[in-house]
Amino acid sequence: MAVANEETVLSRRFEKVNTVLEKYGRNPLNLIQVLQEVQAEYRYLPEEILTYVATALGISPSFVYGVATFYAQFSLEPKGKHIIRVCDGTACHVRGSMKVLEVVREQLGLRGEDITTPDLLFTVETVACIGACALAPALMVDEEVYGQMDQEKIENLIEEMIEKEKGGDQ
């Protein structure tokens, strides 16, 4: 039974991947776009999907793996539902982005090397620059930009997000 279940899960997974592959005409030139859309679907790039994509595009798995590990956007580990990107560009850096990162991580209870909360709700990353230098220090939650962050603003923001997530479960 367990095996059968796994198989249906896998085939369902690949179904979505197939749709993406079709959309890009199974053309290796579109590998980055394919990986971007696959990642948007699963929030990361599972290893078996990388191999599947390679076979489908007729390129070697090592080539796909090479691309997947080259770009900062791709992750081979599962990411949280919401991605908090703390900007560490020059302007943010001189206006205290490291402190922002510290507060965000503390609020979410992230320790050590962890970047994702155990409930898979939040992933915290730094990004080289989101181009909101005039609002430094800034951070981005998914596609939304928040500027001129201080301790209080961060605490409120994160509390609000956690509230919202809890509310959604009920």
Place this chain on the structure above:
Amino acid sequence: MPFTTKAALESHIEQLKKRPQGSRIFVCCGLGCLAKNSRKVYERFVELVKEGHFQVQVDTLEEERSNPAPTGCMGLCEAGPLVMIEPQGILYLRVKPEDAEKIMERTLGKGEVIEDLVYTENRGEEVQRWPLMKDVPFYRKQEKIVLRNCGCIDPESLDEYLEQDGYLALAQAVTGMTPDEVIGMITKSGLRGRGGGGFPTGRKWQFARVVKSDRKYVICNADEGDPGAFMDRSVAEGDPHSVLEGIALAGYAIGAREGYIYVRAEYPLAVRRLKKAIQDAQDAGFLGTHIMGSGFSFDVKVKEGAGAFVCGEETALIASIEGKRGMPNPRPPFPAHRGLFGKPTIINNVETLANVPAIIHRGAEWFRGFGTLNSPGTKTFALSGRIENTGLAEVPMGITLRELVFEVGGGIQGGKQFKAVQIGGPSGGCLTEQHLDLTVDYDSLCSAGAIMGSGGLVVLDVDTCIVELARFFMSFTQDESCGKCVPCREGTKHMLKILQNIVDGRSKLDEMALLEEAAQVVKDASLCGLGKTAPNPVLTTLQYFKDEYIAHVLDKVCPAHVCVSMKEYLIDPEKCKACGKCARVCPVDCIAGRPKVPYVIDQEKCIKCGSCFEVCPFDAVMVDWRKRSDEQQSA
């Protein structure tokens, strides 16, 4: 209905210009203002207009022109959300949703200026107010060519772009000029690449023009990776059609049929706006087959980057569009000969291309009227850091750094002392007080060891540690080094290690010579621009701020009070009540004491986390930034 002739376009534009020019509200919806809630301000205006309480206003409303209009970046991000009222050109700052009613009633209704919302300068007793945008000190020295439409049109409306003579340059070129004439005009204008290198755009086009090939490509580089730069994002978001028109003109000039815009995935709004603009331009016949009834056909696609700084380098960018790891290749062959998919390709950045339609439309001589002889035109700068007016400013080349920082930028935040400007991002350098009267153009910046770069300008005050900043840039370039060539891959690592040691107070004096040597090797021997320029921040700071390095290395002192390793936490025995709170929170158990005896911190074990400082109820824990050793000796 697509436009099939130049005459049809001209008569449409004429129609648009004849529309009655009533009062109009522009709400800045550039990223800076959006993050400050300008969307709510915009929505409030929409509500009020819909409710129709304001007769005067409703009379001038038209169906086809959005009013209020959400615009791209107006520039003065610091004071957002910004609202501009036309036709007077009144600029309101820090507008809140609840101000909307007041603005409609008083400014639109009665033509009054609301003093609380305008730009105000306090000069001691005297208060100076500047209600009109053009008078505000931030805008006074600006000349807008690239940003000509940013902040005064709705970027999602094609008609608004057309009303500003949009796509006339393209129509003019494809129906009345040969490709060689287009290139000739760009060459004559003296336009140089705004992405960093400053290579003459006309010459670049000429290289690709003369190569015979069945296919050629134009790539617009919108992979604005320099931390501290956001002009390309602002143009793509605020005036996407000007970029498209520039790309199409470049395509016509070199004989390409296809163009790509390579945008950072971190700029989702720019991606969305560009895609919409492409769709609208196709529907109107500015892209597609037989543009304006001519023999020229051209299509543009958007490609999203996946986060790699090195992809700003031409050959790496091409590899990335081809779906590969974005690693640079040795040149020659230059992309103009063998580029995307092995075909002749030109790559221009957003700002360069946004200049092109203006030059074609208004002529090379007009363009040469701005800027200097060798660097004509303007440059857009992203002002940030410890500066009063952070934001986006377009100034004529040849302006001095002093004017840019102190007049346009409004000086240092909180009236603090100026220390340096970092210009050109991780590839650029730091310039100091002695360079303030330097003119801003490609050649003079280069001679001072900095580069124009993409135009990031981060202002530093006395509270910024130069060595830490150099370490920051090095950690950035080291992280972004693609690893293909040894000098960059290994050299940046070693440089970073030395800088980290200096910042951590673990370095010796001979390491500074090693740092300089390594920097020179990386600069001379790296394969691509990223590596070749990576040492610039270190070299310029070593040159102009040697004392600060030496203070870190010899005296273990951080003059700016930034480097954590250089500070000590001490307990004032007079104030300590021996409550033991500090010892309980200390994560490394380095605070010892017993009841009634003041506690003491073991400096050897202390990790400077500051927990004791935060927890002490009697303010007995002090931060000591170590006196300079010479002061200690004399004391």
